[in-house]
Amino acid sequence: xxxxxxxxxxxxxxxxxxxxxxxxxxxxxxxxxxxxxxxxxxxxxxxxxxxxxxxxxxxxxxxxxxxxxxxxxxxxxxxxxxxxxxxxxxxxxxxxx
Amino acid sequence: xxxxxxxxxxxxxxxxxxxxxxxxxxxxxxxxxxxxxxxxxxxxxxxxxxxxxxxxxxxxxxxxxxxxxxxxxxxxxxxxxxxxxxxxxxxxxxxxxxxxxxxxxxxxxxxxxxxxxxxxxxxxxxxxxxxxxxxxxxxxxxxxxxxxxxxxxxxxxxxxxxxxxxxxxxxxxxxxxxxxxxxxxxxxxxxxxxxxxxxxxxxxxxxxxxxxxxxxxxxxxxxxxxxxxxxxxxxxxxxxxxxxxxxxxxxxxxxxxxxxxxxxxxxxxxxxxxxxxxxxxxxxxxxxxxxxxxxxxxxxxxxxxxxxxxxxxxxxxxxxxxxxxxxxxxxxxxxxxxxxxxxxxxxxxxxxxxxxxxxxxxxxxxxxxxxxxxxxxxxxxxxxxxxxxxxxxxxxxxxxxxxxxxxxxxxxxxxxxxxxxxxxxxxxxxxxxxxxxxxxxxxxxxxxxxxxxxxxxxxxxxxxxxxxxxxxxxxxxx
Numbered sequence: 001x002x003x004x005x006x007x008x009x010x011x012x013x014x015x016x017x018x019x020x021x022x023x024x025x026x027x028x029x030x031x032x033x034x035x036x037x038x039x040x041x042x043x044x045x046x047x048x049x050x051x052x053x054x055x056x057x058x059x060x061x062x063x064x065x066x067x068x069x070x071x072x073x074x075x076x077x078x079x080x081x082x083x084x085x086x087x088x089x090x091x092x093x094x095x096x097x
Numbered sequence: 098x099x100x101x102x103x104x105x106x107x108x109x110x111x112x113x114x115x116x117x118x119x120x121x122x123x124x125x126x127x128x129x130x131x132x133x134x135x136x137x138x139x140x141x142x143x144x145x146x147x148x149x150x151x152x153x154x155x156x157x158x159x160x161x162x163x164x165x166x167x168x169x170x171x172x173x174x175x176x177x178x179x180x181x182x183x184x185x186x187x188x189x190x191x192x193x194x195x196x197x198x199x200x201x202x203x204x205x206x207x208x209x210x211x212x213x214x215x216x217x218x219x220x221x222x223x224x225x226x227x228x229x230x231x232x233x234x235x236x237x238x239x240x241x242x243x244x245x246x247x248x249x250x251x252x253x254x255x256x257x258x259x260x261x262x263x264x265x266x267x268x269x270x271x272x273x274x275x276x277x278x279x280x281x282x283x284x285x286x287x288x289x290x291x292x293x294x295x296x297x298x299x300x301x302x303x304x305x306x307x308x309x310x311x312x313x314x315x316x317x318x319x320x321x322x323x324x325x326x327x328x329x330x331x332x333x334x335x336x337x338x339x340x341x342x343x344x345x346x347x348x349x350x351x352x353x354x355x356x357x358x359x360x361x362x363x364x365x366x367x368x369x370x371x372x373x374x375x376x377x378x379x380x381x382x383x384x385x386x387x388x389x390x391x392x393x394x395x396x397x398x399x400x401x402x403x404x405x406x407x408x409x410x411x412x413x414x415x416x417x418x419x420x421x422x423x424x425x426x427x428x429x430x431x432x433x434x435x436x437x438x439x440x441x442x443x444x445x446x447x448x449x450x451x452x453x454x455x456x457x458x459x460x461x462x463x464x465x466x467x468x469x470x471x472x473x474x475x476x477x478x479x480x481x482x483x484x485x486x487x488x489x490x491x492x493x494x495x496x497x498x499x500x501x502x503x504x505x506x507x508x509x510x511x512x513x514x515x516x517x518x519x520x521x522x523x524x525x526x527x528x529x530x531x532x533x534x535x536x537x538x539x540x541x542x543x544x545x546x547x548x549x550x551x552x553x554x555x556x557x558x559x560x561x562x563x564x565x566x567x568x569x570x571x572x573x574x575x
Contacts, residue, residue: 043477
């Protein structure tokens with residue numbers, strides 16, 4: 001059984017999940033995620049030796065011909081962007097470097 | 098001729114095709130009803146009244162020139178997580194505020210091709226994460242049967258809109274019970290089709306291996322009519338099935354004679370409200386009286402379905418919701434001095450998502466992270482297999498499995514908002530169908546002592562929606 005979830009663990013998960021949580025959210029989620037993990041622990045006692053996992057109920061390969069189709073137009077793709085340079089056909093984001 | 102909100106969608110489409118009723122008059126009647134009811138119910142995020150009326154007038158103008166379409170002129174409400182070209186689609190999230198999709202979901206295209214008129218987008222728990230429609234950036238939807246109670250969730254707006262007579266039928270999506278639980282709470286028929294029966298193209302993804310779109314309606318016949326239109330293979334959704342779509346309406350009156358109804362007594366016996374238990378037993382007795390046979394089945398792992406569901410669904414959600422990053426659509430946090438790209442992502446997502454969505458993204462991220470994957474996610478997938486085997490064994494002895502849809506009738510608004518686990522447990526009977534991919538229906542099964550609707554759920558074999566619809570139909574009083 002994993003050790004209880006700490007506030008530092010929750011801060012690390014938030015970083016992985018790209019969420020800038022407030023100190024209040026960190027406190028709340030430390031308690032609530034701990035409770036939820038405590039609840040889901042029950043399945044760890046089940047014997048699943050040799051049981052294949054189900055990731056999907058339709059475990060079959062899906063193939064289709066590799067055909068070129070008309071994609072979403074560039075103006076349509078940019079129309080919902082919070083910031084864009086439509087004339088250049090680009091999304092704009094804050095400085096990366 | 099004035100449209101009555103209680104007439105069926107099937108009747109409406111026939112009357113419009115023959116000219117007995119005008120599509121525009123029907124559309125205006127429902128818009129008027131929305132105008133009256135919406136302030137107290139709050140079912141809609143958006144009502145596309147002008148667009149709807151224009152389509153209705155076009156239908157009236159072209160009437161008689163082609164064959165009668167199955168949903169000709171029928172107003173329909175669509176849950177706000179299905180894309181509608183040119184009409185804002187938000188999933189009731191601040192992070193998608195202002196998003197106007199450049200394309201429509203396949204289900205929306207199919208409805209419109211069948212003559213239906215999308216009259217509005219309905220409120221929901223944000224990204225379909227919730228069981229009460231209280232997790233919405235657009236406010237809470239109230240149950241038309243009792244305004245102090247939830248209509249259920251996450252398709253609460255779609256259920257409330259139909260229950261209040263604001264539309265004859267609606268579409269919801271169901272990842273863990275989000276069509277069936279609101280249908281039960283609002284006294285409607287709700288269908289979660291077999292996984293792959295209905296295209297998910299244009300549905301904003303929550304948990305891709307569990308999500309399905311389905312209808313909510315007053316009658317099994319109207320649910321069948323809508324399912325008929327939206328079911329079938331779609332090359333744009335690789336998980337949609339090529340299995341032939343049967344004629345659901347042709348099968349609807351075939352009754353339940355000879356049907357073997359399996360009841361998992363040991364599982365159902367746990368913590369079910371007394372009125373719900375009574376309604377459940379009464380419905381079984383009615384089916385038995387109509388020629389069905391009640392048999393005992395065991396679903397030994399059904400009690401573990403909620404933990405499995407919350408591990409699988411949150412893992413998939415944490416991945417699916419990674420796309421909301423403030424770059425291509427929706428909300429972006431205002432830049433602060435010195436902010437780089439990472440800070441923009443992190444603050445956009447913290448501002449844009451509500452508490453339940455963040456909770457689930459966090460849980461999903463954790464269970465997929467190094468060191469915990471095997472203990473939680475892989476283990477849950479293995480128990481998912483055991484649950485599928487439970488149902489396979491049950492279907493050796495029966496044709497459908499019956500349970501109450503929910504342990505209690507509609508609960509009070511605010512009653513479970515501070516306790517995520519209590520909220521999750523309201524889905525105890527519904528998540529099994531999503532984890533196994535099996536089709537399931539919730540049908541009205543009477544009222545509680547407080548006059549609150551109670552639903553009964555049937556789960557069927559893969560692609561056997563017809564049997565579920567016929568059984569639901571047999572409970573309806575003619």
